[in-house]
Amino acid sequence: MVVGAPAADGIDTSKWNILYPNYINSKKTVQEGRRIPLDKGCEHPRAQEMAEICEHLKIPHVLEMDKAYPKDWLLRGRIRVLLKSPAGLPTHAEIHSKKDLMLKMGELIPRLKSRANGPPGPAIPGLGASASSSSTPAAGSRDARKEAKKEEKKANKKKK
Numbered sequence: 685m686v687v688g689a690p691a692a693d694g695i696d697t698s699k700w701n702i703l704y705p706n707y708i709n710s711k712k713t714v715q716e717g718r719r720i721p722l723d724k725g726c727e728h729p730r731a732q733e734m735a736e737i738c739e740h741l742k743i744p745h746v747l748e749m750d751k752a753y754p755k756d757w758l759l760r761g762r763i764r765v766l767l768k769s770p771a772g773l774p775t776h777a778e779i780h781s782k783k784d785l786m787l788k789m790g791e792l793i794p795r796l797k798s799r800a801n802g803p804p805g806p807a808i809p810g811l812g813a814s815a816s817s818s819s820t821p822a823a824g825s826r827d828a829r830k831e832a833k834k835e836e837k838k839a840n841k842k843k844k
Contacts, residue, residue, distance in 0.1 A: 697746050700764040701782050704753040705729045708790045711806075717755050720786050726793045727803035731761025733796060737789050738765060743776050759806070 706717035710725030718725060731747060738745040744766040751762045765785060766775055774780045779788060793799065 697764045697766075700746070700766050702762055702764055703734060703782065703786065703789075704762045705731055705734065705759060706753050706756055708734075708786050708793070710790075712756075717753060720783070720790055724787050724790045726790050728806050729789070729793050730804070731763055733793050733798065734763050734789055736796065737792050738763065740792070741776060741779065741788070743767070743779065743785070 704717065705728075706712050707719040708725045708729050709718055710722050710727055712718040731749060735745055735747040746764045747761070748764065749761045752758070752760050753762065765782075767779065767781065767785065768774055779785050794803070
């Protein structure tokens with residue numbers, strides 16, 4: 685498999701198919717870039733995970749971490765895959781199109797060992813997985829504070 689800078693191997697990858705993580709993200713809408721059905725996608729895929737699936741399937745690919753999806757430019761990373769050889773023959777027996785590959789990735793990424801503890805949060809620089817998971821309890825305590833304040837106001841009205 686081809687991993688790294690295309691110039692290092694002397695292979696021209698400019699004609700290879702490009703896949704961004706948004707294409708298979710079940711948390712994205714079609715307008716945000718999702719290209720497969722919700723039930724076939726996976727939560728917050730990363731380009732590294734997509735490359736790992738290509739390694740497993742033995743599909744030639746290049747991981748480009750310095751690139752970003754224009755609609756969601758904070759998420760870095762994409763992969764280029766070679767689905768058909770220059771002669772026009774498929775490089776994999778089962779996968780002949782980008783859609784086939786995206787569906788297979790949506791199926792296999794949740795099974796990765798790195799996802800044993802569940803899907804990671806969105807990979808936005810400056811916001812770790814802990815920041816996104818800690819926002820949920822904060823929202824719950826906020827609701828509790830609101831309820832306590834309402835009860836306090838009711839009690840104050842009854843005293844008057």
